[in-house]
Amino acid sequence: MIELDNVSYGHGGTALFSQLSLTLAPGSFQFLTGPSGAGKTTLLRLCYADLQAQRGKVRLFGQDAHTLDRDAVAMSRRRIGVVHQDCQFLDHLSVAENIALPLIVADRVSEASENLKELLTWVGLSKQSGQCPPELSGGERQRAALARAVIMSPDVIIADEPTGNVDWEMSQRLLALLVELNRMGKTVLIATHDLAMIRSLKSDVDARILRLKDEQLTSAGAVL
Amino acid sequence: MKLLLDLIIGDPQADRVVPPTGLTARLTIFVAAVMAFLAVIALALSMSAGRVADRWADELAQAATLRLPADTDSLQKALQILETTPGVASAHALTADEQEALLTPWFGTEIPLDSLPIPQLIEVIADDPPYDPAGLQARFDAEIPGAVFDDHGDWRDPLLAAAARVRLIGWLVILLIAACVAAMITLAAQASLAANVQVIRVLRLVGARDVYIARAFVRRFTLRAGAGAIAGVVMGVIVVQILPDGGGFFAEIGFSGVGWMWPVLIPLLAAGVAFFATRAAAMTRLKEQT
Secondary structure: OEEEEEEEEEEOOEEEEEEEEEEEOOOOEEEEEOOOOOOHHHHHHHHOOOOOOOEEEEEEOOEEHHHOOHHHHHHHHOOEEEEOOOOOOOOOOOHHHHHHHHHHHOOOHHHHHHHHHHHHHHOOOOOOOOOOHHHOOHHHHHHHHHHHHHOOOOOEEEEEOOOOOOOHHHHHHHHHHHHHHHHOOOEEEEEOOOHHHHHHOOOOOOOEEEEEEOOEEEEEEEEO | OHHHHHHHHOOHHHHHOOOOOHHHHHHHHHHHHHHHHHHHHHHHHHHHHHHHHHHHHHHHHHEEEEEEOOOOOOHHHHHHHHHOOOOEEEEEEOOHHHHHHHHHHHHOOOOOHHHOOOOEEEEEEEOOOOOOHHHHHHHHHHHOOOOEEEOOHHHHHHHHHHHHHHHHHHHHHHHHHHHHHHHHHHHHHHHHHHHOHHHHHHHHHOOOOHHHHHHHHHHHHHHHHHHHHHHHHHHHHHHHHOOOOOOHHHHHOOOOHHHHHHHHHHHHHHHHHHHHHHHHHHHHHHHHOO
């Protein structure tokens, strides 16, 4: 699905990581951990071509990200659902419209109504569907972000701290959704600090834990 | 056709992804209205100049004047020549009263014109096909020395040239107005794109193609320019229609017949200019924001 091959990236003269390789195989479930500032978000952004690798190759669905034009990048992103740490909503649109945004921009608006209602119920935002994002709490925003990431039924789901602002019960529900999607064959990559959350999934999913530290990506060893 | 329908009907959902920007919207409509108003006035002046020039050209081309020296008695001979010349529809010797009426504006009514050596004038009306003026002048030179055949070319040609220049200036003004609309729309579109960097970023992150993002801006500016231009055209046409009838050229200012097509086309042209200007600005900006 997504491959990073000897990728290096840094900014301001400081390398975040060098010669890093990562493969997100179809149907895999991976956690990305590491200290703050290690480059987890940057690594995720490389995975959905929001950044270009300074060295090495990033392949999205078999295609070199460097050779993709803007339209091809857009088409690739329709196959990748992303939960951003800062959610990235359009504040003038309602929650429902924000969640349906990937379908709207893909001219698949007709599919929105059926999927949307179900998703809003699932993430517990039915009552807030007409509100605008600034009116939501942090947890509600993250639930809406997750709903938006999965509404297109993407091949790959990338989540950057998806449970950072939600309570334990809601984080378990959100993770259960991700696990369910993984069982349906979706590839999942989650960046998180929350080791308790990782442990809580031990019995539910066969996940790999990757640790980003000192410019390198290492396997944390244990497969949950 | 599909593009036009898409533009007019649009996609309400797609439209909403870009937040409305009040100031640029109002400015775009205002400038489009002002430019359309000026275009209507320029068109009216240009087309009126054209009509006046055409009418003068027609009138002057049909009529000519034969001037016989005052001290000759060759009127009958001149009329005979003219009646037998192919291409002459009629020849009318001006009566003393008619000649006096022509001279009164310059000499007044108090001067005894009878005592002055006034040349005899004959008004010659051309047939279709007309006579050959050079050949006619050559014949008068031979048969009535001193007779001057004036086909009004000395008057008509500079007038036609001036009218053609006025018409050209009119179209040039319209081209400049179109260029101004394009420049203004480009600036407004760029300002709107710059103000919506975050919106564009989010749209891209969820898989929007450039053409989708551009379309939201293009449709908005095209419709604004079109709406503003309609208002400007309506105002312009009203002003042209209520212009005081000062006679002469001023009586001609306005539209007639197929000329009405142009004010109708102005909003479409403004919308077309806005469409291409916004699209170019949006695609350039989106490329820069990669």
